[in-house]
Amino acid sequence: MTTWTGPVNGLTCNGCVTTVTETLIGLDGVDSVDVDLAPGKTSTVTAHGTRELSDAEVGASLSAVGAFSIAR
Numbered sequence: 466m467t468t469w470t471g472p473v474n475g476l477t478c479n480g481c482v483t484t485v486t487e488t489l490i491g492l493d494g495v496d497s498v499d500v501d502l503a504p505g506k507t508s509t510v511t512a513h514g515t516r517e518l519s520d521a522e523v524g525a526s527l528s529a530v531g532a533f534s535i536a537r
Contacts (some may be wrong), residue, residue, distance in 0.1 A: 466496075468511060469518040474535040476500065477509040485510060488530050492518065507536045 479502070486498040494516035501509040512518060513520060520535050527533035 466513055466515065467517050468513050469523060470509065470511040471523065472507045472536040473510045473519065473527065474507055474532055474536045475527075475531060476502055477504050478502075480498070481533070484530055485527060489523065492526060494518075494522060507537065511520050 471520050473485065476485060482500045482502055485500060489495050489498045489510070489512045492514075494510075495514040495518070498513045499513075503509075510523075512523070518531045520537060523533045529533070
């Protein structure tokens with residue numbers, strides 16, 4: 466199992482958590498997602514799965530569904 470963890474901007478509520486979770490679980494090889502929500506600040510997102518994810522892949526997926534961006 467592999468893990469991608471990163472700081473993500475733009476999450477403000479539990480609806481955002483649901484959107485981000487569903488989006489990342491939709492990626493090939495992602496089995497589960499954990500979000501440490503920090504409304505108005507930088508949240509931490511962790512995706513667990515069977516393959517490595519790149520920041521570019523995660524960032525593109527997140528920006529396609531809302532005003533979310535990786536804060537690296």
